[in-house]
Amino acid sequence: MTDNALTPHEEDEALAAEVALGLLDGAEAQDAVARLSQDPQFAQLVRDWQERLAGLADDLTPVMAPARARQGIRERLGHAQAPLARDPNERSSWWRGPWGALLGTLAVAATVAVLWLPGQQPVTGPGYQAELVAQDMALRVAAQVYGRQMQFLMQSGGAAEGRDLEIWWIEPDGTPPISMGVLPRGGDMRMTLPDGMEPSDRIRIALSDEPAGGSPTGQATGPVVAIAELTRL
């Protein structure tokens, strides 16, 4: 479509915005995409729109994905085997050299640190905890932070049938709560805190009652059943 009231320059700008937004259809879309590789100035206009419009995503509250998403990516890229997909007795040769042995030792040390430190008193670094308790559901969940590792331990109770409990991270400044994902049914959960989520004793952690799979909108839709501040260990 050409809008007669637009100058050729405005027409290009509007078209670039439409390409960046994905608003074009059919032949018009094909022509515009073909033009990207032939007309560097037009491609730059599209990139400028992509840069400008990406600021709209600032309004979105970050929502942590469940850990299985990362596992899925690793498996699909061949970076990791599915748990127990590999015979532990099978020997591969990469770790047999001196570097491999050293890396292996470091990897074991790192794994041991990650797996064992959280369950005990912290050896180094600040630690925090929160006890999330909902009386009517007999629910008790312990949240613990060591460095940038955070874990949730289900101690009693759980979500109602067909429902899930979603975990929220609440900053003191009134910004919308950040979803940390859904508490696995009957299981514990561990995660690395992303940049921008800095544990302190002003952070509150909440659990809300949500439809199975968690809030469909990314904001809490169900009642908050438990809330507690992080306290320094």
Added chain:
Amino acid sequence: MTQARLTELEQLISRVAIGDRTAFDALYDATSAKLHAVCLSVLKDRPEAEETLQEVYIRVWQSAARYASNGLSPMTWLITIARNRAIDRLRSRSARPATAPEDAAATVPSSEPSPETATILAQERRMLHECLAQLGGPQAGAVRAVYLEGVTYADLAAREGMPINTVRSWLRRSLLRLKDCVTQ
């Protein structure tokens, strides 16, 4: 976002480009919650957003080598990939064929100097929100719905009860006004 963080993300992407899995993990830690929110905003469905998020990071792994030359800031590049994959999936749901947005612009080499500095980016972001406020409720709402929810001209036309061409002229003019305001 600070300049240090901007540089950190750029360095992570350049390490991912040469197959560094540790950098890929760190990039995922730093950015996946935001990209997941983008997918959820478009798809409004948890399992689909989670599946799309996986596709997004697979694409990031595969195309990181081409990132350095495209001139986009790192979060824009990542958000654009997430948004495009999510809209692709959204549109494949409906029987009505609609063309998914293209990553093509992000793969065409740029002659422009490198991504903008954090200061300029931060200033433009502030301007964007001010300018959207100046644009007026319905126009700003339409721009947001198109970007954050993948709404099409046909959807807008149905929503506003106007012919598609009228809606299109109206949105194009809104976008031009937005651009003039942000870059003034």
